Amino acid sequence: MQVYKICCDLFLQFIITCSETVPDTTAQRGSIKEDLTGQRFGRLLVKRPAENQRGRTCWVCRCDCGNELGVSEAGLIHGNYKSCGCLKAEIRQNIKNQLHRIDDTCVEWLEKRKHRSNNTSGFRRVYLNHGKFRASIGFKKKRFYIGTYNTFEEAVQARLEAEKLIHDGFVKAYYTWQEQGDDTPFIFEVEKVDGWFRIHTNI
Numbered sequence: 792m793q794v795y796k797i798c799c800d801l802f803l804q805f806i807i808t809c810s811e812t813v814p815d816t817t818a819q820r821g822s823i824k825e826d827l828t829g830q831r832f833g834r835l836l837v838k839r840p841a842e843n844q845r846g847r848t849c850w851v852c853r854c855d856c857g858n859e860l861g862v863s864e865a866g867l868i869h870g871n872y873k874s875c876g877c878l879k880a881e882i883r884q885n886i887k888n889q890l891h892r893i894d895d896t897c898v899e900w901l902e903k904r905k906h907r908s909n910n911t912s913g914f915r916r917v918y919l920n921h922g923k924f925r926a927s928i929g930f931k932k933k934r935f936y937i938g939t940y941n942t943f944e945e946a947v948q949a950r951l952e953a954e955k956l957i958h959d960g961f962v963k964a965y966y967t968w969q970e971q972g973d974d975t976p977f978i979f980e981v982e983k984v985d986g987w988f989r990i991h992t993n994i
């Protein structure tokens with residue numbers, strides 16, 4: 792995979808400087824397996840063959856956003872390239888917006904709060920209700936009921952455990968996803984089934 796990426800980076804530069812070059816026809820290109828012209832790979836529509844780069848078959852593609860770029864055939868077929876880069880940028884922007892909605896705060900704030908976890912005074916989302924203590928947790932604009940407890944301390948403990956699972960889990964998964972740096976969308980959903988929190992994630 793690394794090889795293809797290097798090839799495509801080089802090829803991208805090549806396209807920008809020599810965009811008027813009309814490459815050989817498909818028949819003359821020894822390494823080609825099939826004509827990909829007109830085929831779609833995510834947002835990339837294959838327009839025409841391009842000159843081989845370092846012995847690798849390459850194609851001129853137009854992205855739905857209007858950018859034209861060169862991509863190696865292997866990069867297209869193996870799914871490494873699904874846009875000119877605009878898809879990745881959009882996903883990141885979506886995540887940014889999502890982050891600011893967790894419990895009406897942002898991921899950086901959640902991280903900072905970890906260091907204050909032992910402080911049980913003034914805990915949010917633990918309410919006295921008919922002589923008992925009710926705990927809940929917010930995630931992506933939704934509020935999940937955790938449970939009702941006889942003592943404040945029990946409710947706080949339950950809330951801390953839910954934070955560890957949901958908030959800390961989200962932060963951890965988010966950073967892992969960032970490091971992967973591919974076009975895969977980031978999925979981290981929470982649901983409550985039979986009184987238990989269940990996390991759906993692709994990280």
Ligand SMILES: [Zn+2]
Pocket residue numbers: 834854855856857858874875876877878
């Ligand atoms: Zn694009």
